Amino acid sequence: MAKKSSKKSWPVVISYIILIAYAIATLFPFTWALLVSLTPVTYTDADGNAHGVNIFDWPPNVKLFPRPSAFGAPLTFQNYKLIFEVVPLYGRWLLNTLIYAGLLTIGNLLLDALGGYAFARLKFPLKDMWFTLFLATMMVPGQVTLIPQYNMLVKYGLVNTYTGMFLPKLTNIFGLFLMRQFFLNFPKELEEAARIDGSGILRTYFTIVLPNAMPGVSALAIYTFLGAWNDFQWPLIIASRKEMYTLTVGLNFFKSSYYTYWQYMMAASIFMTIPMIIIFLSFQKQFIETGRAVAVKG
Amino acid sequence: MKHRTKEAIVGYVFSLPIIITVLVFTIYPIITAFYYSVTDYQPLEARKFTYTFNPYESLEINTGILKEEAKDYTIDQMLEWFDPVTFVEIDVGVNLSDEDKESIRKNFDSLNLLSNYREGKLPTEIKISDFMMKYMKSDGERFAKYRPKFVGLDNFKQMFKDTYFYTSISNAFLYSIVVVPIQTLLAIILAVAANSKIRGKNLFKSIFFLPAITSSAALSMIFWLIYSKPGILNQVLLSLFGRFGFQPIDYLNEPGIALFAIMLMNIWSTAGYFMVTFLAGLQDIPSSIYEAAMIDGANGWQTFWKITMPLLRPQIVFVSIMGTIGCMQVFDQIYFLIKNLRNITISFYIYKNAFEYGRMGYASALAVVLFAIILALSLIQRKVVKEEY
Numbered sequence: 001m002a003k004k005s006s007k008k009s010w011p012v013v014i015s016y017i018i019l020i021a022y023a024i025a026t027l028f029p030f031t032w033a034l035l036v037s038l039t040p041v042t043y044t045d046a047d048g049n050a051h052g053v054n055i056f057d058w059p060p061n062v063k064l065f066p067r068p069s070a071f072g073a074p075l076t077f078q079n080y081k082l083i084f085e086v087v088p089l090y091g092r093w094l095l096n097t098l099i100y101a102g103l104l105t106i107g108n109l110l111l112d113a114l115g116g117y118a119f120a121r122l123k124f125p126l127k128d129m130w131f132t133l134f135l136a137t138m139m140v141p142g143q144v145t146l147i148p149q150y151n152m153l154v155k156y157g158l159v160n161t162y163t164g165m166f167l168p169k170l171t172n173i174f175g176l177f178l179m180r181q182f183f184l185n186f187p188k189e190l191e192e193a194a195r196i197d198g199s200g201i202l203r204t205y206f207t208i209v210l211p212n213a214m215p216g217v218s219a220l221a222i223y224t225f226l227g228a229w230n231d232f233q234w235p236l237i238i239a240s241r242k243e244m245y246t247l248t249v250g251l252n253f254f255k256s257s258y259y260t261y262w263q264y265m266m267a268a269s270i271f272m273t274i275p276m277i278i279i280f281l282s283f284q285k286q287f288i289e290t291g292r293a294v295a296v297k298g
Numbered sequence: 299m300k301h302r303t304k305e306a307i308v309g310y311v312f313s314l315p316i317i318i319t320v321l322v323f324t325i326y327p328i329i330t331a332f333y334y335s336v337t338d339y340q341p342l343e344a345r346k347f348t349y350t351f352n353p354y355e356s357l358e359i360n361t362g363i364l365k366e367e368a369k370d371y372t373i374d375q376m377l378e379w380f381d382p383v384t385f386v387e388i389d390v391g392v393n394l395s396d397e398d399k400e401s402i403r404k405n406f407d408s409l410n411l412l413s414n415y416r417e418g419k420l421p422t423e424i425k426i427s428d429f430m431m432k433y434m435k436s437d438g439e440r441f442a443k444y445r446p447k448f449v450g451l452d453n454f455k456q457m458f459k460d461t462y463f464y465t466s467i468s469n470a471f472l473y474s475i476v477v478v479p480i481q482t483l484l485a486i487i488l489a490v491a492a493n494s495k496i497r498g499k500n501l502f503k504s505i506f507f508l509p510a511i512t513s514s515a516a517l518s519m520i521f522w523l524i525y526s527k528p529g530i531l532n533q534v535l536l537s538l539f540g541r542f543g544f545q546p547i548d549y550l551n552e553p554g555i556a557l558f559a560i561m562l563m564n565i566w567s568t569a570g571y572f573m574v575t576f577l578a579g580l581q582d583i584p585s586s587i588y589e590a591a592m593i594d595g596a597n598g599w600q601t602f603w604k605i606t607m608p609l610l611r612p613q614i615v616f617v618s619i620m621g622t623i624g625c626m627q628v629f630d631q632i633y634f635l636i637k638n639l640r641n642i643t644i645s646f647y648i649y650k651n652a653f654e655y656g657r658m659g660y661a662s663a664l665a666v667v668l669f670a671i672i673l674a675l676s677l678i679q680r681k682v683v684k685e686e687y
């Protein structure tokens with residue numbers, strides 16, 4: 001018996017070793033960035049002498065008692081406040097990111113879900129042709145459409161505007177497929193019952209289908225918001241005025257102008273990651289489920 | 299109305315927004331990109347007709363006659379001093395081809411323009427395209443809309459002579475060849491480990507997902523810190539291997555190393571994400587198969603290669619295709635971290651050509667090539683993985 005149980009447990013032990021090792025490897029860069037972001041740029045000791053803090057000191061001298069400190073300076077959250085002062089536009093960039101991600105999420109929620117429902121449930125002429133066409137465009141890399149999209153927006157004076165930023169991204173074929181897949185697995189009986197009761201297609205959609213589609217819709221919302229929040233190349237191209245930067249594009253500005261202030265840069269990097277972590281932790285199930293749905297489709 | 303007709307109408311109403319945006323912002327740009335790729339499209343040239351100018355100032359410079367004194371001269375005198383071609387080319391500021399010049403000589407209504415000038419009837423600000431439409435007796439459309447020059451396959455031929463094209467495309471291939479297999483295998487190993495009877499499965503999943511929800515911009519900055527010469531990676535390696543003569547490496551500025559440093563970061567940031575895909579696949583494999591294998595005396599190694607891997611085929615196809623598509627297009631990390639043109643990838647080179655060098659025709663041709671490569675790779679991958687099992 002003893003032999004059997006040991007035979008059973010060694011894969012589990014190896015699994016633990018692998019998982020814990022990789023978890024440490026995953027968390028380490030974030031932890032290190034967090035530590036640097038909490039380290040002040042300069043600090044004044046009890047005798048009133050100011051010291052510069054070098055985050056490349058080795059060893060880093062991390063202490064938790066009596067006060068959390070590293071690199072010989074007490075840890076503080078002040079860098080998270082200072083980034084808004086050192087780069088006065090940082091608040092504006094945060095607002096831009098919120099607007100961009102918010103508008104994109106609303107647009108995709110409404111339009112992808114509508115389209116997804118039509119392609120899953122309704123019969124209309126040329127449906128298969130459109131579907132094949134959409135499928136084909138997914139193979140085209142973004143670099144192909146980038147230049148003509150940019151020129152189109154230049155032509156209509158939409159560069160450096162919110163409209164120009166979100167209009168081309170208002171719908172997403174990936175979102176359409178996701179919603180279509182969701183509605184295909186959706187029990188048909190509910191809609192049929194509503195139809196027998198004399199409810200039209202429109203009314204059925206808004207009163208029966210949509211309220212019951214919340215799991216799919218929220219997964220789409222989360223993915224869209226996350227994608228837009230972290231988007232870099234499109235805002236980089238479409239926002240050439242500093243006032244129109246998003247947080248990701250603005251980060252690059254930190255790098256060129258404040259390259260010695262690692263603390264601010266790490267504070268900015270961590271700052272823009274925190275909302276995503278909060279969203280992720282609150283909607284973990286949807287994240288993992290969406291990843292799964294996409295994989296099954298592939 | 300019949301139910302079927304009604305359904306068709308609602309179907310179109312529902313799908314019209316997405317059909318329109320896809321047509322306008324995806325299909326049309328794809329067609330345009332193919333068209334650009336056989337032209338010398340230059341963004342600055344494209345905008346030359348949309349600029350506004352003050353006709354009075356340009357005419358004062360060209361004729362040497364001040365606006366206020368124009369009435370003192372006769373039209374014939376003014377015509378003598380006025381040359382429409384130099385006027386448009388130099389004083390208005392439009393680059394002209396020989397054909398354009400010919401057309402201006404033939405069709406420009408100098409008489410009308412100068413008499414308007416004399417009588418002070420010109421606007422003080424006008425768009426070049428509107429101005430040309432007004433004062434060309436015919437053929438004004440030539441100056442209303444920018445038409446890039448058709449160059450046939452010149453852009454594609456130029457690639458053969460362009461060392462940066464070779465560099466950037468082979469870097470993208472190298473990147474994919476290194477990153478995709480390692481990240482896929484790592485993701486499978488992690489998934490198999492997480493699928494065994496362990497506690498805290500969800501905690502591990504959440505931790506591994508963390509890099510996937512962090513922007514590549516922030517990740518680039520974090521790794522910039524870690525990879526910097528006095529950074530922690532060198533410090534740790536120094537304390538471990540310093541006695542064996544290890545010297546700190548400037549990872550991101552060393553041309554032979556920089557790209558590999560970014561590959562490592564990419565593997566690190568995506569393996570955990572793809573692990574979730576594999577985990578879902580593993581959970582769909584019925585445990586009875588494993589039990590049968592155990593009864594037949596298969597060991598863990600055999601079970602992994604003979605059962606787990608073949609049954610994960612759909613996920614392997616999916617992850618390797620998604621991984622390849624992502625790797626061939628890697629941009630953000632290169633933009634942030636690569637300082638050496640020898641280490642750039644193709645999508646960064648496309649960006650540079652289009653938005654820094656102002657060569658959108660060439661950039662579009664590069665994008666078309668990238669498209670062809672990605673298409674071919676996806677098809678090959680689908681076929682190869684299918685035949686292997």
